[in-house]
Amino acid sequence: MFEEVPGAIESKVLDGLARIATVMKGETWQVAGEMGLTPTQVQILKLLHLRSQEVVRMSEVARELSVTPATASDAVGALIRKGLVARTLSPQDARAFVLTLTEAGAAQANRLVQWPASLLEAAGTLAPGEQAAMTRCLIKMIRSLQEQGQILPARMCVNCRYFRPHSYPGSNTPHHCAFVDAPFGDRNLRVECPDYERAEPQLADRNWSTFIRAQSQSDSSL
């Protein structure tokens, strides 16, 4: 009855993620509707919030959201007319525009980046070990999508130049973040970090090998 059909387990995992994504999308639509925003406009406000310390160009918005430049331009134009986003010439390149949140845009973005209580409650039903395992699983899948060129490199620890995986073997907090100069465990691995800086490809590959190798060893000892 439970004989394995090739791909069946993978499909089941994706079915589960799709169920959760449906709730996330529904919540986003609801908040977006209350604010009079489209989902693309919501994503742009969230992006500018997360990158508030950086220069964000128009071309990056399209790439980050995986939409066409025309779609990104329309959505940004609407946000500018609503007074939520400002477009100014780049101080580094007089031919490029950079985007920032206005005060009103920052206030809306602050609300948008809060996850709804129902989803936080669902994530909170996981035990600490399950949360750590889930975080590792998601990071693996996100990295695979990066490798396939389906998404841009995420701002997560395993891509970051400050990440020192398994610096303290055998500890509950085996990794080290050189940005804050502190150890941390798998539960605190970030998938969207405001302090992230992209690692050189060689360092990212080396870190990934260390991260995965130590993981396989601890899994095989279970």
Ligand code: SF4
């Ligand atoms: S700066 Fe952020 S992404 Fe980089 S290692 Fe530290 S916590 Fe992770």
